[in-house]
Amino acid sequence: MRKPNKPKTELGTLRIIGGRHRGRKLQFPVLEGVRPTPDRVRETLFNWLTAHLPGARCLDLFAGSGAIGLEAISRDATEVWFVDSAPAVVDTLKSHLKTLREDNAQIFLDDAIAWLKKHRPDVPFDIVFLDPPFYKGWLTDACKLLESNGFLKSGSHIYIEAESSLSTLPLPPNWHVIRQKQAGQVQYSLCIRD
Structure with a gap:
């Protein structure tokens, strides 16, 4: 008896926009809540972080497509940790790191x-x-x-993407917004910790 075919997961495409993997296109599973940071927003973010990224240890929470963490690796972050709850996302990130021949990452399901x-x-x-x-x-x-x-130290940078309808970011008192923009329904901010 034939096993029923598993439904195929729809795939989206992201493009790494800078660094040693610039122009590389990678596919990711299209799941609820997974929305890669748009190229224009990523370009702005990494312009903000240019001086801080080489040699940095990075944490990509709610990694989703992995676009931001993969961009950080491409731009000489020393190490990136990815955290996501979707097995398909984690499997895809492992595959991307193998494809890019990068071993400076840890992935947590x-x-x-x-x-x-x-x-x-x-x-x-x-x-x-x-x-x-x-x-x-x-x-x-x-x-x-x-x-x-203990995830942060004095001088750590925190990038936050949130819905634009959120009037105030829920920041600890020793975090300060140093850059902020809005694109459509998304507000994005770069904070620094005292």
């Missing part, structure tokens, strides 16, 4: 909030990319846990 609660890094991260699914309220918990559980 876990809910990002649960992962933040149970992990304590030996060394704080220089840059954190924080792009949770919109309208779920997870940004507040993520910011609190990043601050309280």
Whole structure:
């Protein structure tokens, strides 16, 4: 008896826009809540981070398509940790790293909030990319846990993508917005920790 065919997962395409993998196109599973940061927004973000990225340890929470973390690797981040709860996303990220011949990453299959609660890094991260699914309220918990559980140090940068309808970002008092823009329904900010 033939097994029924598994439904195929729809695929989207992202393009790495800078660094040693510039122009490389990669596919990712189109799942609910997975929306790669648009090229124009990524270009702005990485212009903001140009001086801080080479040699940086980065954390890409709610990694989704992996566009931001892969861009960081392409632009000479020393190490990137990816966290996502979707097995298809994690498998795809592993495949991308193999394709790009990059071994300076760790990938965790876990809910990002649960992962933040149970992990304590030996060394704080220089840059954190924080792009949770919109309208779920997870940004507040993520910011609190990043601050309280040793993920950051003085001078760490935190990039936040959030729905533009969010009037105030839920930042700890020692985080300060240094850059901010809006593109359609998305606001994006770069913060620095005292």
